[in-house]
Amino acid sequence: MLSIRDITVRLGGRTIIDGASATLPQNGKIGLIGRNGAGKSTLVKTIIGELDPDGGSVEMPRRARLGYIAQEAPNGTRTPFEAVVEADTERTALLAEAETCTDPNRLGDVHERLIAIDAYTAPARAARILVGLGFDEEMQARPLDSFSGGWKMRVALASLLFSEPDVMLLDEPSNHLDLEATLWLENFLKSYPKTLLVISHERDLLNTVVDHILHLQQGKLTLYPGDYDSFERIRAERAAQAAAARANQEAQKKKLADYVARNSARASTAKQAQSRAKMLAKMQPIAAMAEDASLSFDFPSPDELRPPLITLDLAAVGYVEDKPILRRLNLRIDPEDRIALLGRNGNGKTTLARLLARQLEPMEGGITFSPKIRIGYFTQYQVEELPGDSTPLELMTRAMEGKPPLAVRGQLGRFGFSGNRATAVTGTLSGGERARLALALVTRDAPHMLILDEPTNHLDVDAREALVQALNSFEGAVILVSHDRHMVELAADRLVLVEGGTAENYDGSMEDYIDFVLGRNQPKVETVSAKGGDAPVKKSGAIAREELKALRKKVTAAETRMKRAQAHVDSLLDALADPASAKGDLKGLAVGALGKLHGTAAEALELAETEWLEVHEELETLMGRGK
Template sequence: MLTLRDITVRLGGRTILDGASATLPQNGKIGLIGRNGAGKSTLVKTIIGELEPDGGSVEMPRRARLGYIAQEAPSGTRTPFEAVLEGDTERTALLAEAETCTDLDRLGDVHERLIAIDAYTAPARAARILVGLGFDEEMQGRPLDSFSGGWKMRVALAALLFSEPDVLLLDEPSNHLDLEATLWLENFLKSYPRTLLVISHERDLLNTVVDHILHLQAGRLTLYPGDYDSFERLRAERAAQAAAARANQEAQRKKLQDYVARNSARASTAKQAQSRAKMLAKMQPIAAMAEDPSLSFDFPSPNELRPPLVTMDLAAVGYEADKPILRRLNLRIDPEDRIALLGRNGNGKTTLARLLARQLQPMEGSLTFSPKIRIGYFTQYQVEELPANSTPLELMTRAMADKPPLAVRGQLGRFGFSGNRATAETRTLSGGERARLALALVTRDAPHMLILDEPTNHLDVDAREALVQALNAFEGAVILVSHDRHMVELAADRLVLVDGGTAENYDGSMDDYIDFVLGRNQPKAEVGGGKPAEPAKKPAGLSRDELKALRKKVTEAETRMKRQQAQLAALDAALADPARATGEFKGLAIGELGRRHAAATAALEEAETIWLEASEAHDTVMGKVA
């Protein structure tokens, strides 16, 4: 059991953690969440002893082993396989002792312990973990220094998982993984036999793996039972309760203020007025649940272009003239296409994205772009390479040198950079804010095609939802590379599998692909056969405009559902206390409030029915129904 008791941490004169307390259940799987900059990594550093808290304590059983990934990736001439085996330090020490021990009694104890910790099956376990994280047999035997930083971090993760600590701490473990490795990791963590504390913004991981949500907000911790969806429901209920309590308190405050104002000057009531004034002074305001008003994505709409935007005919692409990475590419991209590129890292997804972004030229075949096409290409490197001492306003002004200041400010405002945030130095921005700034820069000229390579790595759960909504509202084509399958499922309606040295349409759903990756079935698409890729099957006679209308119907129904849910929440609060009703419900009788509530409930049910029917129809069109 891990107990956090009144943890306070101050950094740079700012309080990051303020009396944070929680008791984590033994062998529980806890998802640590919070907005970017809330202090999640600070809390983990405090738990592992890297930061000394200004107050409070971290308590856990004396012999409990704590495991986390060090910031420095493993390196040297060791192989990934050797590095993972060394991750179990007890096994390594016991094996070394068994080689040199001359005390027969001690040697017997050593071998007994080796059997108890399954030391002799360790090589097979290490190999399975490495395969799950994307290392084939050849890669497992290469020296670590031959790998990139991202692959080295996978080795560090594999070594940590192999060591099976009593408390496993993971900080955004999927950031260096592709979708396939992320799926494997989720399945591994689901069956992890000890305590897990994971920082993640992956909704699917938080719903699939964890059984508790630890929410960090305003320096405090709150533990919720259940997965992320359950947390969202509970948080919404608490928000409604807090709003009701705050409204009641405000009404009481006004009564007290009115009494004090009317009775302070009268001798007969001055004493009572003074008493109420003291009550008023002691009344602590009930805080509203914090929301981020700057959470914003709004892609500018491009002018219309006739289809196709891009066509490839037996194209090949690579980095060395005689060694193409991808061959026989036959793809067509039209306006409003929503395409997700699937496939393991190293198969060529980023290479294909760079070809579409005109950063690479085809080695063979033909690649044709619409003459007036504008392309926006987002990568993680753009986020990491933003100048530290510049401001969003300065960067956008340079990028839009031919535009008036009003247009520059307008583009920044689309992504939440207004007022002081537009003039804050980039080094002071959170990871999510830097990602929004990079997106603002690459979309400044309203591109017809938006290529996003892992856009969610710096975004929290709420920001990812905002990005999905913005992509669905975007009127251009989208090419998406992401390990966040929740985003892929919501934002893409066409899947392209990059595998076997080529890229072809995957004639199946994300569920089919997930089953294939996890070994539950075979892919529905044949890849690498050299034949031109066929578009995903659609019902006869269904035009692109009809598809667009279907997608729009789903989005409109979702909007109606959210609006009706908000109205029901306001009506529930008004029915609980009509005196604090606001807006259109203020002054209404209980009977009228009840009639409004019934109408809103019926409207919500109708919107849910429309959404369900439209979603099923859309899924059928895009191959989700056989």
């Protein structure tokens, strides 16, 4: 059991954690969440002893082993397999002792302990973990120094998982992983037999793995039972209760102030008025839910182009002459396409993205772009490479050279950089703010197509949700590479699988793909009568899978239409409530016109909901027959 008792941590004269306390359940799986900059990593550093708290303590059972990933990635001539196996220090020491020990009694104890800790099955277990994280047999035997930093961090993660500590701390473990490795990790952590504390902004991981949420907010810790969706429901209920309490308090304050104003001058009621004035002065205000600028994503709308935007015709692309990474690429992208690229890291997703972004030329075949197309290409490296000594305003002014200051400020404002935030030094911005700034820069000319390569690595859960909503409201095409399957499921309606040296449309849903990656069994198939007799035979598995794929694709498409319709209705409701806040095409419209649009949008939403219910019921019926 891990207990955090009233700890306070101050850094640079600022209080990061302020008298926080929590007791983690033994063998529980706890997701540590909080906004960017809330102090999550500071809390973890305090737990592992890297930081000394200014007050309070962290307590654990004396013999409990605490495990976490060191900041420095492993390197040297060792192989990933050797590094992982050596992570079990007890096993390594016992095996070394068994080689040199001459005392028969001690040697018996050593072998007994080796059997108890499953030492002889350890190599197979280490290999399984490495395979799950994307290392094939050849990669497991290469020296560590031949790998990039991201792959070395995978080795560090594999070593930690292999060592199986009593309390395991993970800080954004999926940041260096692709979707396939993330799915494997979730499966592994779900069955982890000991205590797990994981910092993550992956909604699916927090829903699949954890059984408690530890929320760090304003320096305080609150432990909630359940997964992330349960936490959000509780938080929404509390926000509604706080809003109702605040409204009630405001009514009381108004009533008290009115009484004081009317009765202070009368001798007969002056005493009562004075008493109520004291009550009014002592009344502590209930804070309203603050608007958070870090949730601002508003992509500018492009002008219309006729389809197609891009056409690939048997194209090949790569980096070394005569050695293409991808061949025989046939792909058409239209203005309203929302495409997610699937496939393990190293299969060529980024290479394809760079070809579409005009950063690479085809080695063979052809690629045709619409003549007036503008493309916005975002990568996580742009976030890391932003100059730390400039301000958002300076960077955007240079990027939008010749544009009036009002247009520059307007583009920054779309992404939450208004007022002082526009003139803050970039080096002082959080990771999430830098990601928003990079997105603001790549969309400055209202691109017809957005190519986003891992856009969520620096964003917390709420900011990711805001980005999904902004993408669904965006009027251009979207190409998405992301290990966040929640974002893929909500923002993409077409899947392209990059593997085997090419890229092809994936005729199935994300659920199908997840089943494929995890090797889950296909649903049972219904039986049909054999021709000329009554003996049942199995329906073709291929046919059953095709039927399920087609229906799941329909469900996904209907769900996407429903979410977009809901977003449109919500934006119209916001505009009706406050016409001055209207954005995009709604800006400047009269209330009457907004009302008519809302009526039409509400009808479209109702139709989309009906379509979704119909196809969903059809899917449930088909799957029910296979049980």
